Amino acid sequence: MRKREFTSFDVAAVMRELKEAILDSRVSNVYQLNSKTLLLKLHKPDQPVFQLAFETGKRLHLTIYAMEKPLVPPAFCMALRKLLRNGFLTIIEQYEFERVIILSFKTKSGVLRLILELFGDGNIILVSEENKILHALTYKRMRDRNILRNETFTFAPPSGKNPFKIGKEELQKALKDSGDVEVVRAFARFLSIGGVYAEEVLLRAEVDKTKPCKALSNGDFDAIFDGLQSLLSHVSDCKLEPSIVLDETGGFVDVVPFRLRRYEDFTFKPYNSFNETLDEFYVRVSTVEKAAAAAGIEVNELKREAERLKRIVESQVKASDEAEAKAGKDKQIGDAIYAHIVELQTLLDRFLTNKKGSKEWNQIASEVLDHKKAGVKPWVFFESFDARGMVVYVFVDGLRFGLDLKKGLYENAGRFYERAKRSKQKLEGAKTALEETRKKLLEVEAKLREAETLERAKPTEAFGELAKRKIKRKEWFEKFRWFVSSDGFLVVAGRDAVSNEVLVKKYAETADVVFHADVVGAPFVIVKTGGKEPSEQCLHEAGEFAAAFSRGWREGFASVDVYWVKPEQLSKGGPSGEYVSRGAFVVCGKRNWIRNIPLKVAIGAVVEENDEVKFLGGPVNAVKAKAKAYVVIVPGDQSSKELFRHVLKGLTAKMPKELRDRVLRVSVEEVRGYFPYGRGRVFME
Secondary structure, three states, rough: OOOOOOOOOHHHHHHHHHHHHOOOEEEEEEEEEOOOOOEEEEOOOOOOOOEEEEEEOEEEEEOEEOOOOOOOOHHHHHHHHHHHHEEEEEEEOOOOOOOOOEEEEEEOOOEEEEEEEOOOEEEEEOOOOEEEEEEEEEEOOOOOOOOOOOOOOOEEEEEEHHHHHHOHHHHHHHHOOOOOHHHHHHHHHHHHHHHHHHHHHHHHOOOOOOOOOOHOOOOHHHHHHHHHHHHHHHHHOOOOOOEEEEEOOOOOOEEEEEHHHOOOOOOEOOOOHHHHHHHHHHHHHHHHHHHHHHHHHHHHOOOOOOOOHHHHHHHHHHHHHHHHHHHHHHHHHHHHHOOOOOHHHHHHHHHHHHHOOOOHHHHHHHHHHHHHHOOOOOOOHEEEEEOOEEEEEEOOOOEEEEEEEEOOHHHHHHHHHHHHHHHHHHHHHHHHHHHHHHHHHHHHHHHHHHHHHHHHHHHHHHHHHHHHHOOOOOOOOHHOEEEEOOOOOOEEEEHHHHHHHHHHHHOOOOOOEEEEEEOOOOEEEEEEEEOOOOOHHHHHHHHHHHHHHHHHHHHHHOOEEEEEOOHEEEEOOOOOOOOOOOOEEEEEEOEEEEEEEOOOOOEEEEEEEEEEEEEEOOOEEEEEEEEOEEEEEEEEEEEHHHHHHHHHHHHHHHHHHHHHHHHOOOHHHHHHOOOOOOOEEEEEH
């Protein structure tokens, strides 16, 4: 059975990670995705934006997926924005090992607490510094407490004892006092750990979960207490092994912060963090359910239509068979009348002649029956007489039918032939309708097979769409210009005076190398060595990067000189009285020169594992080492739009045929940043 809700252990594990990740972060925004789900957007200096997702009664974790947000925020969301935005998250705690999380924020309105309840239907409650309820997702009156505005907030009664606060003797007494109750039930009721983990403790203790509490031995009590401590140590000592539990088909069964013995026959898919594990589990499960539900609606509709058409086919087949049988029988009757016309006429004349002799119809019929019993023809054909309808019923050649005394035999035969003709016409219509219905049924059954195939494929398609929603966390260097050298060193350059200042002051480390072109108006370029010695190739590529993005490109220089120094040689302290502008530094000591660096950069296309085409730019050798195809550009007077067209044309010509369409779909914004000063020309090698 697939996991549906958080446990107290889940809360404890996720709290551990959240404290390390988002404590002291600032609330940049609040979103309410639906009636139950809240998303907090949190920011910490020099770190990617964090998204904390909370769904009442179900889950809490960081997410890296882009969520669809309503155009008009609900009133509760607007209230939270007003009070929490720009506040700082100062405390994250779990209340008494319950499924309750407390987030404390330092705001301009004072210290506010956001209470997140994961039990039952759940709730989100904002509480003031005076412990008064300011806002709640759901307001309600209950037997043990009220969630109403301006009332004092109280926590829900505990589901059991906090397992961190009980000793062996207290646990033993509680179980002994439970008497005939099964140990798993008593254990789950006494502690706030839920049924799953109660069973896990007993598995580790090797105690039968159905054993009555009164039958437990002292050894059983010791083993149960040790098993409980074993579980608690995973979260208290942060010994987490976050995994998704998979069944034999690869379907998601559960998400756990550490391995559980109850799943020893299942497959565990490990992740780096419990937050990441929860994110993948709940987002994927939700995606599969929605995709299957959407596909299932169509499948169910087609199944109902197919069943309806089958019933119509059965009805039409029956009607056709009946029409065919009736046409055949009426024709046989007409034929029988002609075959025995003399005998039948004699029979009818007997009725008509005797009637003229003033005999009653009943008397005539009785006399004919007497002759029939004697076996005299044609009286043997007689069956009965309907005086009211003036119809003589006969049985001829195995056929029973009526002859109208008011009409002659030829008219009677003609009537049956006409009925046979009408039945045949009806039969033709029925056959046409049957063919149309069968054709529709075949079409619906084909659509049903296709829909059932799509139903199975929908989750896979949904996962493909889900991958596109995954937010790629930007590294710190992605806000600068950067490339990776052909031998693996990260090289980062400033974009302007402000980023130059930040790059050198904040990110330049002692072992790094700093480049600058001997031109006014050039970026500082840092080789992040990681304590390793950069190769000559790496230094030359960094020099090319510094030269290409200098003012020399705009001026149309063919080459410039570049030098490199160590970070400690850069200073903001100029000669006495001399002002050093933002983004500029004074260089002290020896400069290491690389003369006559040609101004050129390469733009290349890279094919990733999923056959997606990405672009990169930088020094020629660095791009050449990684790209499937590349073009080189040098200073020139073509506008970025025209240059982009030439670059795209050159890359397309060098790519395999099956990938050319993907290259042509690229937008200018994806490669604009690789054009120094937005102008140039393609260099024909």
